[in-house]
Structures are given as structure tokens and as C-alpha cells.
Amino acid sequence: MDKKKLRNDIILISSLLIAAVVALVVVLLTRVKTNLVAKVAVQNNVVLVIDLSNKNDQDFEIDGLKGKLHVHTHSGAIAVTSSNCPHQDCVKMGYVNTSNRPIICAYNAVTIFIESVTAGSDVVI
Numbered sequence: 550m551d552k553k554k555l556r557n558d559i560i561l562i563s564s565l566l567i568a569a570v571v572a573l574v575v576v577l578l579t580r581v582k583t584n585l586v587a588k589v590a591v592q593n594n595v596v597l598v599i600d601l602s603n604k605n606d607q608d609f610e611i612d613g614l615k616g617k618l619h620v621h622t623h624s625g626a627i628a629v630t631s632s633n634c635p636h637q638d639c640v641k642m643g644y645v646n647t648s649n650r651p652i653i654c655a656y657n658a659v660t661i662f663i664e665s666v667t668a669g670s671d672v673v674i
């Protein structure tokens with residue numbers, strides 16, 4: 550009888566451990582699946598969504614209100630590398646990788662803002 554009780558205890562403890570491990574794995578997986586994306590908008594219409602979790606360098610050409618902007622991603626950050634605007638404020642912003650520093654080119658009505666999204670949502674690139 551004692552052996553059976555001990556076996557039941559082992560089964561109970563094992564299942565609790567397995568449940569704890571499963572819960573931990575689920576938490577870790579859902580946390581890992583958060584990606585940073587850069588949303589490029591022209592006149593408040595999102596025209597491009599760039600996945601910043603792709604660490605490869607990427608180049609994009611954006612058709613702004615009055616001209617073209619060249620956008621470059623590098624190591625999870627995004628920058629406007631050239632623009633036809635007179636003040637070049639968007640180019641001077643340099644590389645941005647946080648959501649609290651949007652890149653704005655008022656001349657071309659272009660905004661680039663970074664958001665974190667969960668994987669599986671509608672990331673285009």
C-alpha cells in the first residue's frame with residue numbers, strides 16, 4: 550500500500566513539474582514572438598511595413614508628397630538616408646530603433662514609426 554501511495558505522489562509531483570515547465574515554455578515563446586516593425590506612412594496612410602527583426606540591411610524607396618525618400622535598415626534600426634526636403638531633418642534623425650522617436654519628414658508628409666507586434670499578424674516584409 551505504501552509503495553502505491555509513493556507512486557501516486559511521484560505521479561502528482563511529476564505532473565505538477567510538467568505543467569510548470571509547459572507554462573514557462575508558453576510564456577517564453579509568446580515573449581520571443583514580439584517583433585519590431587517600422588510603419589511608413591505618407592499622409593497618414595501606411596504604405597510600407599518593414600520587419601526590423603530581420604537584421605539584414607534593407608533598402609526602400611518611399612514616394613513622399615513632393616519627392617522620394619531613401620530608407621535603410623541596419624541591425625534592427627531604420628533611417629532616412631536621403632530625401633529631397635530642404636531642411637533634411639528626417640535624415641539628421643539618424644538610425645532609430647525605439648517607438649518613442651518617430652522619424653518625421655513634414656515636407657514629404659512622411660512619418661516612420663516603430664511598433665512592436667506579435668508574430669503571425671499582418672507583417673508584409
Ligand SMILES: [Zn+2]
Pocket residue numbers: 632634636637638639640653654655656657
Ligand atoms: Zn525630410
